[in-house]
Amino acid sequence: xxxxxxxxxxxxxxxxxxxxxxxxxxxxxxxxxxxxxxxxxxxxxxxxxxxxxxxxxxxxxxxxxxxxxxxxxxxxxxxxxxxxxxxxxxxxxxxxxxxxxxxxxxxxxxxxxxxxxxxxxxxxxxxxxxxxxxxxxxxxxxxxxxxxxxxxxxxxxxxxxxxxxxxxxxxxxxxxxxxxxxxxxxxxxxxxxxxxxxxxxxxxxxxxxxxxxxxxxxxxxxxxxxxxxxxxxxxxxxxxxxxxxxxxxxxxxxxxxxxxxxxxxxxxxxxxxxxxxxxxxxxxxxxxxxxxxxxxxxxxxxxxxxxxxxxxxxxxxxxxxxxxxxxxxxxxxxxxxxxxxxxxxxxxxxxxxxxxxxxxxxxxxxxxxxxxxxxxxxxxxxxxxxxxxxxxxxx
Numbered sequence: 341x342x343x344x345x346x347x348x349x350x351x352x353x354x355x356x357x358x359x360x361x362x363x364x365x366x367x368x369x370x371x372x373x374x375x376x377x378x379x380x381x382x383x384x385x386x387x388x389x390x391x392x393x394x395x396x397x398x399x400x401x402x403x404x405x406x407x408x409x410x411x412x413x414x415x416x417x418x419x420x421x422x423x424x425x426x427x428x429x430x431x432x433x434x435x436x437x438x439x440x441x442x443x444x445x446x447x448x449x450x451x452x453x454x455x456x457x458x459x460x461x462x463x464x465x466x467x468x469x470x471x472x473x474x475x476x477x478x479x480x481x482x483x484x485x486x487x488x489x490x491x492x493x494x495x496x497x498x499x500x501x502x503x504x505x506x507x508x509x510x511x512x513x514x515x516x517x518x519x520x521x522x523x524x525x526x527x528x529x530x531x532x533x534x535x536x537x538x539x540x541x542x543x544x545x546x547x548x549x550x551x552x553x554x555x556x557x558x559x560x561x562x563x564x565x566x567x568x569x570x571x572x573x574x575x576x577x578x579x580x581x582x583x584x585x586x587x588x589x590x591x592x593x594x595x596x597x598x599x600x601x602x603x604x605x606x607x608x609x610x611x612x613x614x615x616x617x618x619x620x621x622x623x624x625x626x627x628x629x630x631x632x633x634x635x636x637x638x639x640x641x642x643x644x645x646x647x648x649x650x651x652x653x654x655x656x657x658x659x660x661x662x663x664x665x666x667x668x669x670x671x672x673x674x675x676x677x678x679x680x681x682x683x684x685x686x687x688x689x690x691x692x693x694x695x696x697x698x699x700x701x702x703x704x705x706x707x708x709x710x711x712x713x714x715x716x717x718x719x720x721x722x723x724x725x726x727x728x729x730x731x732x733x734x735x
Contacts (some may be wrong), residue, residue: 341647342485343718345650347640348612349615349631351436354649358416358417358420361399361420361421362420362424364397364401364621365394365420365421365424365425366424366428367400367413367553368390368394368397368399368425368428368647369408369426369427369428369429369430370428372387372389372390372430373428373429373430374428374429374430375427376389376390376430376432376603377430377555378428378553378702379632380459380555380700381554381702383554385555385557385576386511386556387430387432390425390432390486391432391434391465391674392431392465393571394421394432395463395464395465395466396464397410398463398464398467398722399421399438400421400438400462400463400464401440401459401462401463401464401465402421402463402519403415403417403418403439403440403443404419404439404443404447404459404462404463404551405447405450405455405459408447408455408456408459408460408463409459409460409463409464409578409701410443410447410459410463411463413708414652414656414664415440415444415590415594415652415656416652416653416654416656417651418435418439418477418590419593419594419595419596419648419652420438420597422594422597422598422600422601423557423597423598423604423645424438424601425571426597426598426600426601426602426603426605427600427604427605427608428497428601428603428605429512429605430552431598431602431625433507433508433554433556433598434468434508434553434556436591436595436598437469437470437471437591438462438467438468438470438506438508438512438593439462439463439472440468440472440587440590440593440594441587441588441590441591441692442462442469442470442515442516442587442592442704443458443459443462443463443469444586444587445516445533445534445574445575446458446459446462446489446562446586447459448572448575448583448586449533449574449575449576449583449586450574450575451571451574452541453571454535454571458514459533459642460529461476461513461735464543467510467513467514468508468511468512468513469504469506469513469515469516469535470508470509470512470514470515470516470563471504471505471515471516471587471591472503472505472509472516472517472518472561473485473506473518473588473685474503474504474505474506474508474714475487475503475504476499476502476504481732485501485518485520486501486502486520486530487500487501487503487517487518487519487521487563488500488520488521488522489519489520489521489532489534489568490500490521490522490574491673495569495570496519496567496568496569496570496572497534497563497567497568497569497572497573498566498567498568498569498577499517499519499534499536499563499566499568500559500562500563500564500566500567501519501564502503502559502561502562502563503560503561504559504560505548505558505559505713506545506559506560506561507556507557507558507559508543508556508557509545509561510547510557510559512538513537513538514535514536514537514538515533515536515538515543515561516533516534516536516574516587517533517535517536517561517611518533519531519532519533519534520530520532521577527629530578531581531583531584532573532574532577532583533573533574533575533583533584533587534536534567534572534573535574535608536568536572536580539636540566540567541567542563542564542565542566542567543561543563543566544562544564545559545560545561545562546559546560546562546565547559547692549591549603550558552705552709553702553704553705553706553707564626567570568674580676582660585660585664586660587729588659588668588714589651589655589660589663589664589667590655590688592651592668592669592670592714592715593648593655593663593667593671593711594651594672595671595674595675595713595714596647596651596667596670596673596675597648597650597674598645598672598710599671599674599677599678599710600641600644600645600648600674600677600678600711602678602682602703602706602707603637603641603644603674603677603678603680603682604641605703606678606681606682606683606685606700606703606707607634607637607638607641607684607685609683609685609689609698609699609700610634610684610685610688610700611625611634612690612694613688613689613698614630614631614634614688622686624702625658630688631711633684633687633688634684634685634688636680637677637680637681637684638681639684640673640676640680641674641677641678641681643673644670644673644674644676644677647666647669647670647673647674648665648673648674650670651663651666651667651669651670653668654666659689665723665724665727665728667713668720668723668724669719669720669724671710671715672717672720672721672724673711673719674709674710675711675717676717678710679707679708679710679711680705680709681707682703682704683707684708685700685703686700686701686704696708722734722735
């Protein structure tokens with residue numbers, strides 16, 4: 341059992357059903373555990389066994405509509421699943437991408453045929469999707485994306501461009517790619533979303549070597565005049581940013597869940613060590629210099645979780661504007677709390693914190709990811725200062 345108890349138990353946000361889900365997912369995660377995750381990383385393989393079992397139990401598609409094989413829940417339930425798996429030491433990064441971003445966008449805006457084609461597999465884990473938005477010269481700035489889609493005179497679309505830091509495209513059955521089409525009325529480019537299936541001619545990817553200990557690899561995509569059928573377009577060609585942010589807001593909430601799980605795992609290990617490691621005839625956790633930073637890390641993780649729940653609640657309630665603000669704040673708070681918790685956990689163990697035996701050192705790099713991706717902490721501060729506080733825009 342986890343040595344640091346998750347104290348959030350509000351009847352308003354965590355119903356009996358959610359508590360039961362939290363317990364069940366936690367049990368599954370601990371059955372696999374950090375040793376399983378680490379072994380997969382060292383062997384260069386994916387955590388397919390955990391993914392498949394989680395899918396079979398209905399956890400991967402808990403947010404997707406029941407009529408397409410999902411659990412009929414919302415983003416709050418899916419965030420709970422990722423947090424608990426992370427707290428057990430075996431997070432599934434593609435939960436952020438496959439059911440949260442791609443599944444949500446298709447469920448909200450996809451045509452009926454697209455929903456029938458993709459959602460059942462996303463729900464049970466038999467289908468995985470990647471998401472391509474970031475570009476070498478644009479980052480996540482949707483206004484500077486250069487991947488373009490033009491209508492093919494023979495019908496359908498032609499997609500050309502590059503994407504970087506695309507997670508798991510090597511095991512994805514398809515990739516949801518953010519491109520831009522020309523507005524016939526204004527001539528300006530607007531963002532649109534396209535489903536590109538694995539093996540489509542002109543769709544190529546190359547692995548980016550990363551200093552990260554994760555089963556999921558990162559890739560650069562190269563799209564050279566990729567021919568797509570007309571029904572590859574998801575939703576309305578004129579919807580633009582509305583559809584894009586329907587996927588980006590869940591991405592931020594799920595990143596917060598990923599960070600919270602990691603932070604809780606590291607803190608658990610540190611607290612257990614501080615309780616049992618004795619120096620001068622008493623546990624080191626009896627010293628305030630050890631105990632207080634751990635207590636502070638726990639408080640900050642709990643505060644970040646409250647903001648994550650608020651963001652998920654607003655999103656599930658259909659408040660896209662409010663959810664956008666809260667999702668950015670939740671991602672910021674969780675990433676900062678995670679980095680601090682991991683750093684303090686390693687410091688608590690001293691030299692042991694850097695050994696393979698205790699398995700915390702690799703989290704030092706992993707915990708930085710949340711402060712950088714999918715949007716940097718500085719861009720979130722830009723957003724909050726301008727959108728929330730009403731200060732002049734700086735970019």
